[in-house]
Amino acid sequence: MILKRDEPLAPRTSWKVGGRAEYFFIPERHEEVPQAMSYCRAKGLELRVLGGGTNLLVRDEGCPAVLSLEKFRHTDGYGPFARAEAGASFPAFVKKVADNACGGSEALAGIPGTVGGALVMNAGGHHGEIGEFVRRVKCVEPDGRIVTLDRDACGFRYRDSDLKHRVILSVDFEFTEGDRAVIRSRMREIVTKKRASQPLHGRSAGCVFRNPPGAAAGRLIDECGFKGARVGGAVVSTVHANFLMNEADASAGDLLALIHQVQNRVRESRGVDLELEIKVW
Ligand SMILES: Cc1cc2nc3c(=O)[nH]c(=O)nc-3n(C[C@H](O)[C@H](O)[C@H](O)COP(=O)(O)OP(=O)(O)OC[C@H]3O[C@@H](n4cnc5c(N)ncnc54)[C@H](O)[C@@H]3O)c2cc1C
Missing domain, CATH: 3.30.465.10 (Uridine Diphospho-n-acetylenolpyruvylglucosamine Reductase; domain 3)
Incomplete structure (x- = not known):
């Protein structure tokens, strides 16, 4: 098993934001996964599993322990x-x-x-x-x-x-x-x-919000006039309003602030609570 310390997580996510993992485990055999889990349990560290990081917002503070399955690709x-x-x-x-x-x-x-x-x-x-x-x-x-x-x-x-x-x-x-x-x-x-219909080439994490029953989250955000809204380097896509883009070196904090603004506006003007589809670490 490979163990790295203070591994930057931003390059491993599609949004390219966020801090580091204090412990970063790369098991080379399936049996090593439970070993990493019990190591973290003994140290009281929450262990998270990283895939391609394409539906993930890592906070600027980073997180204690991450497991990457990058060696299991067969x-x-x-x-x-x-x-x-x-x-x-x-x-x-x-x-x-x-x-x-x-x-x-x-x-x-x-x-x-x-x-x-x-x-x-x-x-x-x-x-x-x-x-x-x-x-x-x-x-x-x-x-x-x-x-x-x-x-x-x-x-x-x-x-x-x-x-x-x-x-x-x-x-x-x-x-x-x-x-x-x-x-x-x-x-x-x-x-x-x-x-x-989607901005597939920029730095995004796909759809940020789940579609509420009977409605499309992107349409609700668009109807609230939020396309193009910005916090720091984070922008609501003008192509599809459920995509938030990292346009100019946004921080995770910029993206979270924009997410909260969108949720507040949609709740106030449409009475709908938008739930996150992405995972926040
Ligand atoms: C441009 C773009 C377009 C997209 N289009 C779509 C789309 O059309 N449809 C769609 O559904 N999604 C879409 N997405 C979102 C995303 O690609 C999917 O949700 C994808 O399946 C996430 O996979 P990942 O490996 O990147 O997971 P990550 O983002 O790394 O992780 C997502 C969650 O899965 C968990 N996880 C990852 N691997 C494992 C594992 N082996 N065991 C246990 N837990 C694990 C993580 O802990 C985390 O909670 C899009 C994203 C982008 C950037």
Whole structure:
């Protein structure tokens, strides 16, 4: 296991903000994950799991202990079946299963991050979510036991799951038998639509707020006149109001202040409490 001290976290997140991790663990074998957990438990340190950092706001103060699964990147597939370790790149995995003619994978195009992060967040969009294709998940329970869970035990729901207090190690998937050409063309369609409606090239963490029942968070923020609103280097995207951009060396504090301004304005003028989709460390 590799252990680093005072590791900067900003370069490891898509927003490129935030402080350092006092302890940064990089296990090289699955069995080392429970070891890192028990080390932190003994020292009274809260241990957090880092994926691709694409749905994450790390505070400027940083955090005590972080576990990175960057050494667990193996993927494999045969027909509609696939297996991926949690630290594998999610876009690369989706491309690989699409090349294997796995039907349903087209719905997962254009989502950055890792397989583990996608699972915890039940990542997806209008066309489908990752949880639909899961068969089994190998993970570490909070007490350190390595277990295998069936899909029904994962509690997949809108951008959430029951996996968040566990450490995901690897996942078995089952897609449907598809047609490679149809999958590729649907993927292109979905990515083209995303490019037209979302600011995919700046420094962001995707959608910051969950959509409230029956409404779109981005539309509510837009209707409150918040597109282009700014705190320091943090700006509400003018393309999609649910994306907050780090435009000019924003701090995590700038982003948090802008998040609170948006929440207050939407609550005052529309009576809706916007909940966070991103995780704040
Ligand atoms: C430009 C852009 C576009 C996006 N578009 C979409 C979209 O279309 N649909 C969508 O759903 N999301 C989207 N997102 C958000 C984000 O990409 C997804 O939520 C992604 O699945 C997060 O994965 P990650 O590996 O980066 O997780 P991280 O941000 O690193 O972590 C997210 C959460 O998962 C936990 N976690 C990560 N890995 C593990 C693990 N192995 N075990 C246990 N817990 C773990 C972390 O502790 C944290 O709580 C977008 C983001 C960006 C920047």
